[in-house]
Amino acid sequence: MTATPTPSRPVWRTALLGSVAFVALLWVLEVVDQTTGSALDAEVFANGITPRDTDGLVGILLAPLLHGGFGHLAGNTVPLLVLGFLLLLSGVPRALAVTAVVWLTAGAGVWLVGAPGVHLGASVLVFGWLAFLLVRGVFARNLGQVALGLVLLVVYGGVLWGVLPGDPGVSWEGHLFGALGGIGAAAVLARPR
Structure with missing residues (x-):
């Protein structure tokens, strides 16, 4: 008797579950942080990235998981x-590679x-x-991805002003280096096959 192969999960379902699971993780971490008197921010994860301080290096790996309260996380959700x-939707391995490039580029750039500050x-x-999705179609020479990038530019383009210095307490440096990481990831990972 042969085993019947299990049907693979549709890509959109994997994408939906993955994005919801990641955001749920962020909310769980923030609930723990808020109910323990900001223990994750202050003690366990060493306060995020502290530029040019060797104690702040661990923040490169952990800062995207931490938030300055529920309002901060709600704005990102x-x-x-x-x-x-x-x-x-472009596949878990590619999404993880893009995320790693963005995460490390932003963290190193901010550090x-x-x-000064956290x-x-x-x-x-x-x-x-966002930067990756905006430009990947150009690097991949894919008209559908270019069209998606244009739609995202219309919907989310206004947030790109966040890469410029502005509001005190907002890490425009993190936004800028995150966007540069996304463009770099697109240049390397979105080339035509």
């Missing part, structure tokens, strides 16, 4: 869900040139994923 879903939040991923 919908873009993370939408952009994460769209990114995951090297960021303003930098944290998943908005670096929002800016990186």
